[in-house]
Amino acid sequence: MRVGVFICHCGSNIAGTVDVARAAAELRKVPGVAFATNYMYTCSEPGQEEIKQAIQREHLDRIVVAACSPRMHELTFRRTIEKAGLNRYFLEMANIREHISWVGLDKEANTNKAIETIKMAVAKVMQNRPLYSSSFKVNKRVLVIGGGVAGMQAALDCGDGGLEVVLVEKSPSVGGMMARLDKTFPTIDCSICILGPKMVDVAQHDKIKLYAYSEIEDIKGYVGNYQVKIRKKATYVDWIKCTGCGLCMEKCPSKNSYDYFNFGVAPTRAINIPFPQAIPKKAKIDPDFCRQFTKGKCGVCAKICPTGAIDYEMQDEIVTEDVGAIVVASGYGLIDMDKFPEYGAGRYPDVITGIQYERFLNASGPTEGHIVRPSDHAEPKTIVFVSCAGSRDKSLGIPYCSNFCCMYIAKQAILTKDHIPDSQSYVFYMDIRSPGKGYDEFTRRAQEDYGAKYVRGRVSRIYPKGKKMVVVGADTLLGTQVEVEADLVVLATAVTAAPGAAQLAEKLHISYDTFGFYVESHPKLRPVETNTSGVFLAGAAQGPKDIPASVGQGSAAAAKVLALFSKDMLESDPAVAKVNENTCVGCLKCKLTCPFGAIQEKELRGGKVVANVIETVCAGCGVCTSTCPCGAIQLSHFTDNQLLAEVNAICQK
Amino acid sequence: MSEVDPKELRIVGFLCNWCSYGGADTAGVSRFKQPTDLRIIRVPCSGRVDPLFIIKALLNGADGVLVSGCHPRDCHYSDGNFYARRRLEMLKRLLPFLGIDDKRFHYTWISASEGQRWQQTVTDFTRQIHRLGPLHSDKEAQP
Numbered sequence: 169m170r171v172g173v174f175i176c177h178c179g180s181n182i183a184g185t186v187d188v189a190r191a192a193a194e195l196r197k198v199p200g201v202a203f204a205t206n207y208m209y210t211c212s213e214p215g216q217e218e219i220k221q222a223i224q225r226e227h228l229d230r231i232v233v234a235a236c237s238p239r240m241h242e243l244t245f246r247r248t249i250e251k252a253g254l255n256r257y258f259l260e261m262a263n264i265r266e267h268i269s270w271v272g273l274d275k276e277a278n279t280n281k282a283i284e285t286i287k288m289a290v291a292k293v294m295q296n297r298p299l300y301s302s303s304f305k306v307n308k309r310v311l312v313i314g315g316g317v318a319g320m321q322a323a324l325d326c327g328d329g330g331l332e333v334v335l336v337e338k339s340p341s342v343g344g345m346m347a348r349l350d351k352t353f354p355t356i357d358c359s360i361c362i363l364g365p366k367m368v369d370v371a372q373h374d375k376i377k378l379y380a381y382s383e384i385e386d387i388k389g390y391v392g393n394y395q396v397k398i399r400k401k402a403t404y405v406d407w408i409k410c411t412g413c414g415l416c417m418e419k420c421p422s423k424n425s426y427d428y429f430n431f432g433v434a435p436t437r438a439i440n441i442p443f444p445q446a447i448p449k450k451a452k453i454d455p456d457f458c459r460q461f462t463k464g465k466c467g468v469c470a471k472i473c474p475t476g477a478i479d480y481e482m483q484d485e486i487v488t489e490d491v492g493a494i495v496v497a498s499g500y501g502l503i504d505m506d507k508f509p510e511y512g513a514g515r516y517p518d519v520i521t522g523i524q525y526e527r528f529l530n531a532s533g534p535t536e537g538h539i540v541r542p543s544d545h546a547e548p549k550t551i552v553f554v555s556c557a558g559s560r561d562k563s564l565g566i567p568y569c570s571n572f573c574c575m576y577i578a579k580q581a582i583l584t585k586d587h588i589p590d591s592q593s594y595v596f597y598m599d600i601r602s603p604g605k606g607y608d609e610f611t612r613r614a615q616e617d618y619g620a621k622y623v624r625g626r627v628s629r630i631y632p633k634g635k636k637m638v639v640v641g642a643d644t645l646l647g648t649q650v651e652v653e654a655d656l657v658v659l660a661t662a663v664t665a666a667p668g669a670a671q672l673a674e675k676l677h678i679s680y681d682t683f684g685f686y687v688e689s690h691p692k693l694r695p696v697e698t699n700t701s702g703v704f705l706a707g708a709a710q711g712p713k714d715i716p717a718s719v720g721q722g723s724a725a726a727a728k729v730l731a732l733f734s735k736d737m738l739e740s741d742p743a744v745a746k747v748n749e750n751t752c753v754g755c756l757k758c759k760l761t762c763p764f765g766a767i768q769e770k771e772l773r774g775g776k777v778v779a780n781v782i783e784t785v786c787a788g789c790g791v792c793t794s795t796c797p798c799g800a801i802q803l804s805h806f807t808d809n810q811l812l813a814e815v816n817a818i819c820q821k
Numbered sequence: 822m823s824e825v826d827p828k829e830l831r832i833v834g835f836l837c838n839w840c841s842y843g844g845a846d847t848a849g850v851s852r853f854k855q856p857t858d859l860r861i862i863r864v865p866c867s868g869r870v871d872p873l874f875i876i877k878a879l880l881n882g883a884d885g886v887l888v889s890g891c892h893p894r895d896c897h898y899s900d901g902n903f904y905a906r907r908r909l910e911m912l913k914r915l916l917p918f919l920g921i922d923d924k925r926f927h928y929t930w931i932s933a934s935e936g937q938r939w940q941q942t943v944t945d946f947t948r949q950i951h952r953l954g955p956l957h958s959d960k961e962a963q964p
Contacts, residue, residue: 237846238863239838239842239843263846263863266845266846267846267861268857270849270850271848271849271853271854272857273854277829277857278857280857281857281860284860673895677897677899679839679840679895679897679932680895680932682934687932687934699843743865761904763898763899763900763901764898787898788865789865789866789868789869789898790864790865790866790869791866791869791898791901793869793871794869794870794872794904795904803865803869806864806865808871812877815833815862815874815877815878815881815883816881818831818833818860818862818883819877819878820881
């Protein structure tokens with residue numbers, strides 16, 4: 169066996185704290201190593217060429233690349249050695265950058281650690297066996313989770329690309345947060361005017377199947393072949409019969425239902441269509457408020473409905489869809505107001521959130537676009553905006569910036585002046601963050617053309633005084649205390665992960681960060697991919713982002729799906745479990761532990777029963793391998809021999 | 822790290838590819854400094870870790886073994902880490918019967934985004950192993 173070792177300097181990233189030349193010299197002494205060298209940038213084209221040439225010249229048959237994390241470049245180097253004629257699984261990487269050079273300062277200790285880590289990789293690669301992929305068919309349908317602007321963009325792009333799309337939205341209408349906005353920054357475009365046509369396209373697209381008011385129940389399978397169970401929640405209205413006439417909503421006697429669409433700005437009816445442009449425009453009953461459900465009698469809507477669509481006995485329904493890829497665009501949530509007792513949020517009606525204010529500004533909102541104080545419906549003249557309500561506040565566990573609040577506050581200040589010309593807006597801010605195209609000009613316009621007074625400092629307290637709310641804060645530029653008597657206070661509440669984000673991630677087997685936002689495969693180079701192949705991200709589910717970024721990600725995710733589906737067959741990962749039928753005793757403990765149901769019983773000719781792995785179903789976790797009492801089932805590429813070779817390489821003193 | 826004895830001990834880490842190996846990468850990318858004693862073996866899932874690997878490591882010269890996987894319910898393979906938890910918890914109770922202090926073995930859950938937590942875990946565990954000193958099974962506390 170002739171192992172070749174290539175140690176990368178990665179510029180000074182590795183060579184700065186690891187003596188790569190000494191490491192190469194040490195490695196040359198290791199039995200089995202025929203060639204060891206160090207190179208400036210192994211991943212560069214000449215670097216890869218060097219590997220190929222060395223394989224030919226030195227007749228190498230196993231390769232170890234000591235460089236960055238295999239999560240970064242394993243695929244790159246597998247392709248390289250394959251081009252030089254070796255099986256791609258004859259490669260091992262030693263992670264001497266992320267795990268060594270970047271985390272230790274002591275060059276001597278780092279170099280020793282690097283040498284040992286490379287020796288481990290050499291020990292493992294000598295145990296590697298050639299593995300070959302098989303190919304399997306792809307189901308070219310895509311599931312999009314979330315019907316906000318990111319999800320709709322992904323669905324439309326996939327649909328236009330000729331793919332069948334299943335779009336699942338948990339609320340009764342698509343549109344998401346953007347459908348609730350009045351105008352959008354920095355152009356002051358009417359939000360629903362630019363979103364509405366997209367929503368109609370989604371509804372009318374012959375490739376898109378929309379499940380509104382539905383949630384993901386369960387997901388099974390793997391890239392190319394997912395089985396998705398979708399729970400269609402009971403609406404108590406037969407949507408095939410419902411014409412969306414709205415008669416039921418007019419006559420419903422239960423007038424104090426919570427309005428989820430308007431974030432509780434004003435009550436709605438127990439049977440309602442969330443907003444005039446809703447897609448699908450169908451009514452649904454909220455059983456928490458409907459008298460038929462709470463008191464057991466009413467039935468007004470059933471009597472009034474001209475098409476007899478009301479069905480109080482309706483149950484949730486589970487449907488199954490088979491798809492090959494999934495785009496997750498499940499959006500974001502907002503922090504609860506009761507997290508800010510010092511701002512009186514939740515206690516004083518005239519302290520509201522940015523999204524609630526948006527509903528007051530909106531012509532299709534509950535006040536038809538008239539700005540009023542919730543307490544007495546008077547027109548407010550002095551309005552205070554408080555930015556970073558929760559954002560960048562470690563004490564609330566939200567150290568991050570919510571990304572778009574600075575911009576929407578500027579927009580709301582501009583719109584306030586448009587609605588009430590004799591009004592005065594104050595904005596308490598920490599920093600103005602406006603790093604987009606035309607964004608900084610926009611925040612300046614709010615101040616210079618619309619006269620919004622920006623005060624740099626945080627608000628410490630808000631308390632009522634007569635009909636006014638007194639906002640107490642600091643002006644850190646002047647170094648003084650500021651008190652503003654306001655008619656209305658708007659808090660730019662922090663963006664959080666969507667409620668239920670973690671549970672959805674667990675169904676999808678994707679990772680989420682401490683805050684519940686989904687983790688992309690690489691923060692810069694793979695922003696819409698996840699580590700689960702076939703699952704892609706779009707929009708604010710991955711982190712707070714504004715409309716242009718969400719739309720961009722929606723299209724990017726669609727492009728990734730279209731690229732994945734450009735082939736009819738996908739190559740399977742051959743690192744799956746294999747059974748040695750000679751040593752298998754047929755206890756089938758592996759079958760019990762396999763999380764994927766990938767193991768079957770198989771009867772051999774003599775009547776002996778053994779385990780048999782269905783290769784395309786096996787995901788390669790190796791739980792079976794550590795379960796098997798006789799070592800008969802081995803996860804390829806991570807066999808007992810391979811892992812023990814690494815253990816022995818470390819533990820030999 | 823300055824608090825840890827510069828003379829290295831031998832610590833083996835088994836890290837699952839999807840969460841903890843990624844978490845260690847994140848720690849690297851963020852330049853979170855760590856003691857240098859740990860040697861990392863990448864496994865697909867913490868459920869792949871056979872307790873015998875750990876015993877073998879400890880009997881053959883390792884002074885400590887760390888296993889880290891995805892948080893329970895966040896396993897890339899649905900429930901591989903639940904199997905790991907059962908096995909490793911059993912192992913922890915078995916170690917004293919082999920004459921090995923169970924403090925030499927630790928398992929934990931670290932996600933790919935928790936670089937800081939990884940740094941903390943490595944630092945704490947390394948410190949713990951240094952406190953115990955090199956493993957000579959004959960001198961180890963008997964149960």
